[in-house]
Amino acid sequence: MLSYQGVTLVPEFSYHSPATLEEAHSSFQQAEDAAFLAGGMTLLPTIKAGLRAPSALIDLTTLRDPALFAISRQDNSIVVGALATHGKIAHALAQGQPTLSQIAGGIGDPQVRNRGTIGGALANNDPAADWPAAVLGFGATLETTRRRIAADAFFQGMFTTALEADEMLTAVHFPNPKRSAYAKFRHPASRYALAGVCLTQVMDGSVRVALTGVFPCVMRWLAAEAALSADFTPASLADLTLDASEALSDIHAQGDYRCHLAQVMLKRAVVQALA
Amino acid sequence: MTELLRFTLNGTPREVAVRPWDFLVDVLREQLGLTGTHIGCTTAQCGACTVLLDGVGVKACMLLALQCAGRHVTTIEGLATLSEGAQSEGAQGEHVQNANLHPMQRAFQEQHGLQCGFCTPGMIMAGLDIVRRHGTQVDARTIAHDLEGNLCRCTGYQNIIKAIEAGAQAMAHARMGNPAA
Numbered sequence: 001m002l003s004y005q006g007v008t009l010v011p012e013f014s015y016h017s018p019a020t021l022e023e024a025h026s027s028f029q030q031a032e033d034a035a036f037l038a039g040g041m042t043l044l045p046t047i048k049a050g051l052r053a054p055s056a057l058i059d060l061t062t063l064r065d066p067a068l069f070a071i072s073r074q075d076n077s078i079v080v081g082a083l084a085t086h087g088k089i090a091h092a093l094a095q096g097q098p099t100l101s102q103i104a105g106g107i108g109d110p111q112v113r114n115r116g117t118i119g120g121a122l123a124n125n126d127p128a129a130d131w132p133a134a135v136l137g138f139g140a141t142l143e144t145t146r147r148r149i150a151a152d153a154f155f156q157g158m159f160t161t162a163l164e165a166d167e168m169l170t171a172v173h174f175p176n177p178k179r180s181a182y183a184k185f186r187h188p189a190s191r192y193a194l195a196g197v198c199l200t201q202v203m204d205g206s207v208r209v210a211l212t213g214v215f216p217c218v219m220r221w222l223a224a225e226a227a228l229s230a231d232f233t234p235a236s237l238a239d240l241t242l243d244a245s246e247a248l249s250d251i252h253a254q255g256d257y258r259c260h261l262a263q264v265m266l267k268r269a270v271v272q273a274l275a
Numbered sequence: 276m277t278e279l280l281r282f283t284l285n286g287t288p289r290e291v292a293v294r295p296w297d298f299l300v301d302v303l304r305e306q307l308g309l310t311g312t313h314i315g316c317t318t319a320q321c322g323a324c325t326v327l328l329d330g331v332g333v334k335a336c337m338l339l340a341l342q343c344a345g346r347h348v349t350t351i352e353g354l355a356t357l358s359e360g361a362q363s364e365g366a367q368g369e370h371v372q373n374a375n376l377h378p379m380q381r382a383f384q385e386q387h388g389l390q391c392g393f394c395t396p397g398m399i400m401a402g403l404d405i406v407r408r409h410g411t412q413v414d415a416r417t418i419a420h421d422l423e424g425n426l427c428r429c430t431g432y433q434n435i436i437k438a439i440e441a442g443a444q445a446m447a448h449a450r451m452g453n454p455a456a
Contacts, residue, residue: 011296012295012296014295015278015296015339015341017341040337040338040339041337044319044338044339045337048317057295057339059339059341059342061342087408108424109322109424110332110401110404110405110421110423111325111333111334111401111404111424112319112424114332114333114404115333115334115338191423
């Protein structure tokens, strides 16, 4: 389909629907240029736009292991299966972890949230995506088919992560903070963050601040963390500024504006965390 | 080059040969003749192609047909219970007059929830997904928020919101949940 005067506009690929992670891995190994497909809310538009042309798609949503799709609360953490959809996470954590629920519920639109998955979003690592900020802000641990990776080691650059090509995310472990909040200035059409801030404070008072949408990769704002660890109030942020020279800059928002927004979002997040 | 897709479409088991890169919306419209599911943007933004996959609202322009294997797909054509003597599935025209419309469809008619009608099938399917998530007593504010994945360029949305609110309540009276859930 999607052809015009006999020319197919979507590149041809084979489709694989594995039942197990082992099958998914072997399908991936056998194809020349395979891509793992989760919810497809980024990969399929990217293929349609001609930006990627994998020879094979390995559909992970056909995997049978229920743990990959589950959301469970453990003693000191919340474990989210990599194939849990944003919509399911928003619903499941509305009571138990409102910050993560709010993050999930602010992605895309309802139909997109019904398909898109946390694992897909993390593996993609879009510089303006929400889940990378959540994972970095909470100091979460990523579980893969091979190992566990700390959030601080996972996000390595624009659309780049610590995952090997044939490695799949299986779960995300979010520790329970004492306080948390997420504030996002949402692009009204794409719903990505022009600036998003995920803030957590753990029991000993130390603070993590993760920024998304502002720089080429999600990152921690260490000066803000130090200021808030000393004094968890919006006033403690008065003198902080971000260097806009490396910031993302496009027709939607210039770098200095994104940096300004990040500061405003952080203050809002502090107020929200204290509420 | 093609693979056989077996799935349940509007309650009926179907088999259709598709190519791995065929999207559901194209298979529905071009191979199965169900043109009620519209193509607006083809980029998962406008919502005109919204259908229910196992009762859950999804955009059929961003779903591979083969991803529906073994699953239930409900399109706008599957909502009305066609009266006796109605023509074949998906046919357009006079028999629609005789159709026993789904309460959500009837509400769009009664509340003037459409003008040009292009977005309407997607709006109705999105309305059913809103009922699935929020129940039949869902309020107008929630409906307005949750229509963020469906664009209408005619109405200004007010009557669409009224229609979904009224349709949800009519579903409660008819003791209907989601038709495909």
